[in-house]
Amino acid sequence: MLEIISNPALAKGFIFILVITVFVIAIFVGFEVISKVPPLLHTPLMSGSNAISGITIVGAILAAGLSLTEPAAATKIIGKYSLAHLLGFLAVIFATINVVGGFLVTHRMLAKFKKKD
């Protein structure tokens, strides 16, 4: 482990193996969990997963939140903001629409499914 941490090339490869591992396991978990969703709820499943894919908001925040002194923010295009800021800003907007709109509309739909009384 120590050798991996102290050697940048090894560390990079190690991180890659880790993220691939997470990816493969997540896909398997996804298949297991989603196959149990009944056709009754397939539309809310789709709108709900829309909301979940809005997780790109994490990446959007990182891009929009770049400090002005960071190298990526060097070339200004609008006022003090760089192209990376602009891309991040737009990404924040669209990812937020997905997150907020997705969860809200899914909630609206799910609330309509009622048991026989």
Added chain:
Amino acid sequence: MEQTLELYIINASYLLAAILFILGLKGLSHPRKAVRGNMLGAIAILIAIVATLVDHNVILKDTWEILLVGFAVGGLIGVILAIKVEMTSMPELVALFNGFGGLASVLVAGGALLKAVGDGQGGDLQITISTTASGLIGAITLLGSLMAFGKLYGFKFIPDKAVRYPGEQIVKLLLLIGSIVLGVLIVQHPENMTYYWMLVGAGSLLGILLVIAIGGADMPVVITLLNSYSGIAAAATGFVLSNNVLIVAGSLVGASGIILTKLMCVAMNRSLSNVLFGGFGAVADTSSADEVYGDKIKPVTADDVAIFLDTAQKVVIVPGYGMAVGQAQHAVKDLTHLLEENNIEVNFAIHPVAGRMPGHMNVLLAEVDIPYEQLLEMDDVNATLAQVDVAIVLGANDVVNPDARREDSAIAGMPIIDVDKANTVIVIKRSLSPGFAGIPNPLFAMDNAYMFFSDGKKAILAIVAAIKELG
């Protein structure tokens, strides 16, 4: 030391978010737990957002105002869309959201590439290769979804029918090869953003061409597939940033889309490549409408239907896209209540591809307070149809076509709802025009089948009035 602690806390938060996503989706396995499941998902994203804002002190930096404006604008648009949308328009909204997801991935990957080059990490293959994947898949998702949205919404300049032209597959193949070449150029020259934007352009064109070649009734497959792409694009973005929560969430969505796509294909007994590149018409079907229907069509009126229903004990209603288009679900609710008051058991038979997206009919019927116990799946309903007195087919066609049992039919092998096994079948339809498969439906000419030629909503309202008159 303090930084290490912060790193632990942030990554623990991402882990917690990933767990909540999985538990949230697990909640969707039952309508009773689904609302809570959806909330768990929302909490998960909230945790991930807060962790990211704390990470690197994003919120304290000199550009925090654009984050705030972005949240406010996006949140407002999201709320308006979610509250205003009609349940019948859910396929359009999901298509639009898929597109936004793709767009967000394109933008984030572009921003991440700029940052990587700025930080001197332009040579990192994991970053450049996954940026390429995220940009390409994101662009296909964006424009493909906008096309699907246009088809569903009914824009005049986007044809609902499949647009086909000679050499179309070669055009798409060339675009794909061009995209791969651009991907290699991005890896070699990550500092040159022109290559990235050209890749996004190629992906956008590919997205348009892929979806324009697909007809309206195949939209369930297209939407589920694009849903999966938006997840895969998010996962690719996760690889760009080496961020686990993005990878987990993206993979879950990707898996969900793939499962639904497969279910839709099975429900039409067609392969994915047939839906995407083939289309109908490959199988020669010789029977013409005149041969099938001849003089065997028996038109009926609302009064006739009321008499059939008067002596019935078990009724099954088979809704299709026509119910959504005609906004007939409210009338259907009135009919259902009236029949139930007369001690008639009413159930609904939902074919997996009924409507324009998976589960479309269920949402419409739930909207009008039909309890979900009465919304039955195809296989469950087929087991009981022989004991059903009256089956009412409302705006559905191919999914009840008994020709699917014949091997030489264009829809051979497609699982159908066996309404012809019911004692009496009432088909509510404007005319004898064929469904999406473009073939006649021998059900209409069967001895136990009667045609009620009318608009769906008007027909149901007329039947309700006739039953009341009968007393």
